Amino acid sequence: MLNDEHLNAIPFKKENTFCFDSESFRYLAARKSRIDFDEYQKQEYFNSWNISVKESMRLLNFIQRCEQYRLEEWLSPRKAALDIAMLALPLMETLRLIIYNAKLAEAKSIANQVVLNSNPIAIDLCTRCAQTNIVELGPFWYMQYRPPVLRTDTSQHRHCPTDGKHFFIESIVTYELIGLPAGLKVEQWQSSFRNFLFKCDRLVHYLRQQKLPVQNDPFQAILERFLEEEQEISQIRNIDSTANRRLCEVLNSIKRIRQENSQQLFVANENLSIYELYQIIDELTAIQTVKKQVDIIKTSR
Template sequence: PGDTGVLLRKMLDDEHHLNNIPFKKENTFCFDSESFRYLVARKCGIDFDEYQKPDYIVSWNTSVTESIRLLKFIQICKPYNLEELLSLRKATLDILMLARPLMETLRLIVYNWKLNEAKLILNHMVLNSNSIDIEMCTNCAQMNVVEVGPFWLTQYQPSILNNNTNQHNSCPTNGQHFLIEFNVTYEFVSLPAGLKNERW
């Protein structure tokens, strides 16, 4: 592949999810651009002298040989079920979407358990969740530590730049941060009268 081979190898090395793709003669196919330029030129009515034609014939034969080799390679490749791949992808997304709600629910249970251990049975923690209408991630969001009852909690809020644009637009897409789809806050409130004697 000439100079292109160095660039292609670097791209495969930089993209970690492509590391399992081999870069060998068996799965690399090179097409000579001269043959395609010759075809376009002929369609446009451009004539070539007898000294140029042999070079283009060699170039065309090279591309034909590579095309046949590519088709033979495709024939021996094992097909994969696209539906199975999409199902795995959907399952992954579903798990990722459930991770934070489950974590926040577990955290709420722990907070109220700690209140019960501390004999603060007249109060409890409640969770409020509101969807966010702008893109925000853990990398760009402003993180505040707030006091809620006897706990110090971390809360996220959008970080706005001086030009009133969302900070997330400037975030690098390097996979090192996680999107925040809901703004979660906690409140330390009193129990309703009927439930004050039903604490576990």
């Protein structure tokens, strides 16, 4: 297990292994319940108590001799990959939020803005077993995931395959149109979109360089899912999906933009240290809509 966690530097020896006998604690509990023991049993418990005392002393002495550990050194590419994987959905939802608002601004609908809400969810759920509603969002329609209604459905997710095509839903994201201007011009939304996506791609660029045995681009599957959702929405009759088609154009352009970003980072030979990487991660996590989702995901784990 220690090897799996890449903590190979930790030895597993008598020197750093400590034995605490449960007998001594059981003796205390038994005495408290006024249970009596014969002499032989008492002697056994005393011995085991003494051993545990010696071991405690040895543990405390050992800890005293240990060098202080600098916590930042725990930052590893592997941890970064896990953190980025957790951030993937909150980041992509935020990217989509930016697109919604950019499209509103383009349509001169500047008195309103789309906001994102994130709600905790009590059961295991993925995009395969979740139920969906198509919900109106100003000029848009969007697919809202929700837990199964029936209690008997709660174990549904156990039957879901883990093929990377669908992903775990750890917070229920809903969008809402509110009558409050966002105060950004079209060009500002567009550059916000570009900058945000570029930062995400810097994370992916870093992961690719590490050659880890994990998925390098956690955003790709999510973006594909967004497109599938649009595909489903476009097939619904009797709804006006003009605005969704405009949204879809942007979603479709993301692949090309990401290729350009990746190329640009490659040519620039960007080689971030883990500290620089975490600066970007911290910047992204500080964005309110990302933070809201991350907080919920962290408490659900």
